[in-house]
Amino acid sequence: MKQRPAPRTTALLTLLITVSLLVVPALADESAPSTLPHVFYGQVYNVDGSNAPAGSIIVASVAGSPAGTTTLTTAGEYGVGPGDGDAVKFAVWNSAISPGDTITFSIYGVRALESAVYESGGFTNLTLTASAPPPTPTPSPTGGGGGGGGPSGGGPIIPPPTTPSAPEVPVGQASLPLSATGEVSESVTVRTGDGVGSLTVGEGTHARDASGNLLGEVTIARADADGLPPNPPGTAIGFALNCGPAGATFDPPVTITYTLSEEEWEEIGDPATLSVMWYNPGTGEWQEIPATVDPATRTVTAQVSHFSLFTLAWAAASPGEATTPAVTGAPGSEVTQGAPGTAASGDLPMAAIAMVFGTVVVIAAGYLLLRRR
Structure with a gap:
């Protein structure tokens, strides 16, 4: 039993x-996947290097959608630093955000030079710098109060002095002013919408289209990375620019400038390997163009005598090298990557x-x- x-x-x-x-x-x-706000703090400067004034509004955006707003209570500082528990945190998050998304910032309506990569639960010290002066406010009409010859009325109204704003750089396309002899009569600069690429046609340039006719307009735009030709062996390419019209020629050459954020510059790896290349559709190959690299301003410039597809190129990491994600923030800043308590990559x-x-x-x-x- x-x-x-x-x-x-x-x-x-x-x-x-x-x-x-x-x-x-x-x-x-x-x-189940979840995301937490990415908190930012640090210094914030005007384009001339002075502190952004108190009351300035900083807006963070992801793919054109707002993801956070904060107002400066102290000139030149925003967000919260370690130990400043009473300060206002600048938390960036929205329902559509995903780890790895690029965050752009604007200061009093002007795009910041720096950007960041969203990390769920991240805590980043990031210095922000406006790329242009603040918009000049339009003086409101001064109301007149009746005549009277006493001290309180009747005197001439003297408008407050105004500071002329810097000329706005056109985006995407620009017209070329031509002299009677067919030369460009005034230097023209046009940039891409994100500010990474810009094109300058100098005064006195002979600009012609593919048929040899006088050129009255130039265009510049970021090219879709997914549609780029294959990389040259041993290189990585990015920040491609389509300059038009295709086949246009210039004498003397025009200047193409790449201006990268701190984060984008760090992702390059070794800036000494940076170069500019143009794609030759006749040979189906990328060809290098002499370029000048300036780490201090994070710019790369090249002189080109014709229009085509241009891109930055740099040495690709060898298969044996460990790859680490770019860390967003000012040099020397402390960054906490990932939300507290979340599993690291590779954990069970x-x-x-x-x-x-x-x-x-x-x-x-x-x-x-x-x-x-």
Whole structure:
């Protein structure tokens, strides 16, 4: 006759199985993806290097959608630093944001030179610099109060002095002013919408289209990275620019300038390997153009005598080199990557841990039951 399990054993088995059924779904649910705000703090400057004034508004955006706003309470400073628990945190987040998305910033409506990569739960010291002076406010009409010859009325109204704003650089396309002899009569600069690329046609340039006619307009735009020709062996390419019209020629050459943010500059790896290349559709190959690299301003410039597809190129990391994600922030700043308590890359997922735990519990329960029989 088989021995029936003791009541105590049966109760223990029932408890183990019940716990496994409750814990496994709870642990598995922790593996569901979630994101936390990325907090930023640091210094904020005008284009001339002076502190941005108190009251300036900083707006963070991801793919054109707002993701956070803060107002400076102290000139030249925003957000929260370590130990400044009473300061206002500048938390960047929206429902559509994903790790790795690029965050752009604007200061009093002017785009900042710096950008950042979103990290769930990140805490980053990032210096922000406006790329242009603040917009000049339009003086409101001064209301007149009746005539009277006394001290309180009747005197001439003297408008406050205004500072002329810097000329706005056109975006995407610009017309070329031509002299009677067909030369460009005034230097013209046009930039891409994100400010990375710009094109300057100098005064006195002979500009012609592909048919040899006088050129009255130039265009510049970022090219889609997915549609670029294959990289030259051993190189990485990016920040491609389409300059038009295609086939246009210039004498003397015009200047193409790449201006990168701190984060974009760090992603290059070794700036000494930077070069500018143009794609030759006749040969199907990229060809290098002499270029000047200035690490202090994070710019790369090249002289080109014709229009085509241009791109920055740099030495690709060898397969044996470890790759680490770019760390956003000012040099020397402390950055916490990832939200506290989140698993690091390569850790065992929580769903797998839950399944292993449940399996062990069930096997142990079965083993105890068989021993009692």
